[in-house]
Amino acid sequence: xxxxxxxxxxxxxxxxxxxxxxxxxxxxxxxxxxxxxxxxxxxxxxxxxxxxxxxxxxxxxxxxxxxxxxxxxxxxxxxxxxxxxxxxxxxxxxxxxxxxxxxxxxxxxxxxxxxxxxxxxxxxxxxxxxxxxxxxxxxxxxxxxxxxxxxxxxxxxxxxxxxxxxxxxxxxxxxxxxxxxxxxxxxxxxxxxxxxxxxxxxxxxxxxxxxxxxxxxxxxxxxxxxxxxxxxxxxxxxxxxxxxxxxxxxxxxxxxxxxxxxxxxxxxxxxxxxxxxxxxxxxxxxxxxxxxxxxxxxxxxxxxxxxxxxxxxxxxxxxxxxxxxxxxxxxxxxxxxxxxxxxxxx
Ligand code: XIL
Numbered sequence: 001x002x003x004x005x006x007x008x009x010x011x012x013x014x015x016x017x018x019x020x021x022x023x024x025x026x027x028x029x030x031x032x033x034x035x036x037x038x039x040x041x042x043x044x045x046x047x048x049x050x051x052x053x054x055x056x057x058x059x060x061x062x063x064x065x066x067x068x069x070x071x072x073x074x075x076x077x078x079x080x081x082x083x084x085x086x087x088x089x090x091x092x093x094x095x096x097x098x099x100x101x102x103x104x105x106x107x108x109x110x111x112x113x114x115x116x117x118x119x120x121x122x123x124x125x126x127x128x129x130x131x132x133x134x135x136x137x138x139x140x141x142x143x144x145x146x147x148x149x150x151x152x153x154x155x156x157x158x159x160x161x162x163x164x165x166x167x168x169x170x171x172x173x174x175x176x177x178x179x180x181x182x183x184x185x186x187x188x189x190x191x192x193x194x195x196x197x198x199x200x201x202x203x204x205x206x207x208x209x210x211x212x213x214x215x216x217x218x219x220x221x222x223x224x225x226x227x228x229x230x231x232x233x234x235x236x237x238x239x240x241x242x243x244x245x246x247x248x249x250x251x252x253x254x255x256x257x258x259x260x261x262x263x264x265x266x267x268x269x270x271x272x273x274x275x276x277x278x279x280x281x282x283x284x285x286x287x288x289x290x291x292x293x294x295x296x297x298x299x300x301x302x303x304x305x306x307x308x309x310x311x312x313x314x315x316x317x318x319x320x321x322x323x324x325x326x327x328x329x330x331x332x333x334x335x336x337x338x339x340x341x342x343x344x345x346x
Contacts, residue, residue, distance in 0.1 A: 005038045005339065013302055056091075065123075073126060080130070084133070133161070137189050238303050
């Protein structure tokens with residue numbers, strides 16, 4: 001069977017994956033083959049984040065990001081940049097002056113203009129779109145009190161989009177965030193983006209990260225947010241993965257705990273995913289992709305946050321050293337049953 005995710009979804013939406021360093025440098029031939037055949041879009045899992053690409057005030061580190069871009073070009077993939085402004089994985093120096101005090105608003109804006117413009121110019125014409133701002137809103141709908149917010153002020157998100165729009169008028173510009181199925185958060189993001197658009201600032205779409213679990217959010221909750229956010233432009237599912245593990249400290253549900261041979265609080269499925277949990281994972285992916293297909297007119301791209309379970313950030317988050325199974329390809333680099341199921345929906 002030559003069907004792949006990318007082929008099956010060709011006429012529906014882009015199918016993407018986040019690439020880590022090993023994948024960018026093609027260190028594993030099996031995994032490389034999965035990426036080239038199953039996906040037609042890539043995003044940088046880490047190498048374009050501030051601390052990686054611009055570690056010191058004095059200079060940029062381009063090697064890995066250049067290799068990432070070259071990989072996408074070589075395989076004719078839609079390349080996505082992640083991310084230009086984020087409170088996390090951003091070095092301290094950005095916010096500090098020589099005396100070690102916080103810089104003022106104008107200085108931080110100047111530094112961000114330099115950062116964003118330098119990166120966007122280098123990759124002009126090679127990147128389909130950028131996650132310009134990542135995670136500026138909290139789950140309760142208030143703005144995150146990040147350094148950006150504290151130093152620049154309420155309009156910091158808008159300032160980032162202004163800079164990005166000027167730097168590359170042809171690249172798509174996105175706002176990206178997690179837990180978007182929470183109504184308070186969804187409405188706050190909607191208002192934030194709409195507010196910018198009404199001022200004539202270009203925001204082409206919203207990325208819903210999609211770090212979900214077997215239980216939540218529900219398909220209905222997810223659908224409500226997808227439909228609502230699509231009023232603003234493109235919608236992308238930007239970081240899909242499905243943890244099968246409980247949140248640290250939460251009790252396992254009765255069904256789950258009965259099926260587990262070995263369990264502890266953080267690593268219940270130590271060596272092997274029990275069949276019933278594996279089936280739940282397949283079903284969860286089927287339900288999600290059925291929802292995406294239902295709204296394919298609104299969805300530009302669905303991107304997996306990783307390729308195989310062997311290298312998923314979920315193994316180390318929210319606790320280190322977990323054995324999680326959130327992706328579509330397993331630790332032996334084989335497609336899980338969910339892949340065929342997802343393909344058969346088209
Ligand atoms: C994660 C990466 O996957 C990890 O390798 C890294 O250590 C931390 O960041 N939301 C985002 C992504 O927007 O950038 C995060 O990626 C996962 C959560």
